[in-house]
Amino acid sequence: MAEVSLDAAHPAAPAAHAPAALHAEGHQHPIKLYLVVWGWLFVLSTCSYLVDYFNLQGHLRWSLIVLFMVLKAGLIVAFFMHMAWERLALAYAILLPPLLLLVFVGIMVFESDYTLLSRIMFFKAGV
Amino acid sequence: MAETVLTNVEKRRILTAGWRGIAADWSSDQRAFKNVSWGKAMMWIFLLSDTFIFGCFLLSYMTARMSTTVPWPNPSEVFALTIAGRQIPLILIAIMTFVLISSSGTMAMAVNFGYRHDRRKTAILMLVTAAFGATFVGMQAFEWTKLIMEGVRPWGNPWGAAQFGSCFFMITGFHGTHVTIGVIFLIIIARKVWRGDFEIERRGFFTSRKGNYEIVEITGLYWHFVDLVWVFIFAFFYLW
Numbered sequence: 001m002a003e004v005s006l007d008a009a010h011p012a013a014p015a016a017h018a019p020a021a022l023h024a025e026g027h028q029h030p031i032k033l034y035l036v037v038w039g040w041l042f043v044l045s046t047c048s049y050l051v052d053y054f055n056l057q058g059h060l061r062w063s064l065i066v067l068f069m070v071l072k073a074g075l076i077v078a079f080f081m082h083m084a085w086e087r088l089a090l091a092y093a094i095l096l097p098p099l100l101l102l103v104f105v106g107i108m109v110f111e112s113d114y115t116l117l118s119r120i121m122f123f124k125a126g127v
Numbered sequence: 128m129a130e131t132v133l134t135n136v137e138k139r140r141i142l143t144a145g146w147r148g149i150a151a152d153w154s155s156d157q158r159a160f161k162n163v164s165w166g167k168a169m170m171w172i173f174l175l176s177d178t179f180i181f182g183c184f185l186l187s188y189m190t191a192r193m194s195t196t197v198p199w200p201n202p203s204e205v206f207a208l209t210i211a212g213r214q215i216p217l218i219l220i221a222i223m224t225f226v227l228i229s230s231s232g233t234m235a236m237a238v239n240f241g242y243r244h245d246r247r248k249t250a251i252l253m254l255v256t257a258a259f260g261a262t263f264v265g266m267q268a269f270e271w272t273k274l275i276m277e278g279v280r281p282w283g284n285p286w287g288a289a290q291f292g293s294c295f296f297m298i299t300g301f302h303g304t305h306v307t308i309g310v311i312f313l314i315i316i317a318r319k320v321w322r323g324d325f326e327i328e329r330r331g332f333f334t335s336r337k338g339n340y341e342i343v344e345i346t347g348l349y350w351h352f353v354d355l356v357w358v359f360i361f362a363f364f365y366l367w
Contacts, residue, residue, distance in 0.1 A: 006194070028243075031236055038232035045228060049221045052203050052366055069362035074183055080235045080351045082344070089152035090146065090160050094171050101182040108186055112193035119196050 037079045044072045170345045174352045177305075184298050185363055191290040200286035200363050207272070220365050223266050223330050225359065227306075230259030231354040232315075234347045241343035246320055249343060253317035256350065260310040267303045270295075275285050298360055309346075316346050 002009040048068040051061055073108055141160055143151050153159050160168045192199050203216040210218065237252035274295070277284050281293040319325065320343065329338040 012180050018347055029239065031239060034235040034239065037235075038228070041228045041231070042337050047220070048362065048366060049217065049224070050219050055203070055216075065362050065366045069358055072358045073142055075356070075357060076231065076351055080354075081348055086163065087142070087152065087161060088149045090163055090168070090171065092149060092211035093159070094175050098178050098182065101179070101186070102343065104182070105189070108190045109193065112190045115190075116196065118193070120132060123196075 033079065037075050041072055044068050044075075048072075091123055143235075147282050150181065163246050164341060166341060166345050167348070170348050174348065177352065177356075181298075181301070181359070184301065185359065188294040188298060188364065191294060192288070195288040195290060197288040199288050200284060202367075205274070205286065206365065216366060219266060219270055220361065221269075222363055223263055226259050226263050226266070227354050227357050230256045230263070231351050234350045238344045238347045240318065241340040244326070244340070246323060246326070249340075250317045251320040253313050253320065253343070253346075258312040260313065260353075261348075262308070264303055264306050267299060271299075294364070298364060301351070302356055302360060304356065305356070309353050310317050312346050312349065316342055350360045 207216045233252045234256045240248040278356045279292045
């Protein structure tokens with residue numbers, strides 16, 4: 001079993017699927033690539049920290065936080081976790097389902113607003 | 128044994144790219160993940176399930192924070208540290224973020240050196256990663272101690288909404304547990320790399336299967352995921 005799978009991960013196939021095979025054969029990306037990604041992650045983290053340090057508020061704060069968060073997450077998944085070089089069948093199977101969480105977020109936003117409204121209307125002291 | 132036959136067939140197939148590739152892979156009546164070993168595919172699927180767990184934690188935090196009539200404690204002040212007589216907001220969390228990102232960087236390089244069969248560099252980089260991880264957990268322990276001393280409890284705190292404590296302890300506690308498990312895994316795999324298990328194809332203690340350097344990448348996937356979760360916790364819990 002193990003040997004078979006290993007064999008599949010290193011297909012001795014022609015150059016037809018060169019990009020995938022090249023990657024599977026040894027992940028020979030230059031170390032520089034990782035250092036550059038690392039550097040960008042540092043820059044983006046500093047930026048998101050500065051959002052708090054300079055005490056930005058309101059929509060500017062929230063949009064900047066989400067922007068830096070998405071960029072950082074994208075860099076980590078694409079390069080550190082090698083998703084950029086995987087076949088789309090795997091990438092879509094893993095990356096699409098979490099988007100369903102956004103639906104869940106929507107549902108819970110409605111629910112929270114309703115709870116908050118009831119609390120304001122029926123418990124004046126606020127619990 | 129059936130899989131052996133399929134694999135040999137697959138080897139001769141020419142894999143198509145793009146959208147047609149997705150359809151071809153999934154409808155091939157064979158394994159859907161063509162050039163990914165079962166170990167890597169299962170780690171990805173586990174991470175997907177873990178995404179939903181952390182997603183639910185962050186969602187419950189969002190619901191608690193949106194529905195409370197009491198103001199939410201300001202994380203910027205709660206997690207401030209006084210350094211050299213100056214109050215610096217959120218500084219400990221910022222340092223923890225940089226530590227975890229650095230650990231991801233060293234891990235990515237360990238994977239690379241693993242595939243080059245550079246045992247020494249792989250093992251050292253994995254141990255550096257583990258050291259960063261342990262530092263992170265240590266700082267988290269410091270943070271927990273500080274907050275508990277200041278009176279934060281799962282049922283209340285001195286600054287505002289009572290749910291702050293329960294959200295904080297559950298989310299960061301679960302994340303810290305993941306980091307701790309990751310550190311243990313890193314040390315175990317680093318030892319195997321150092322000993323040369325994957326060069327002499329030594330059989331594993333538990334599975335009695337021959338390993339290869341892909342396990343470094345699989346451990347790396349888990350480790351990067353821990354870093355990834357922290358990105359979201361940092362944004363939503365500490366910065367929001």
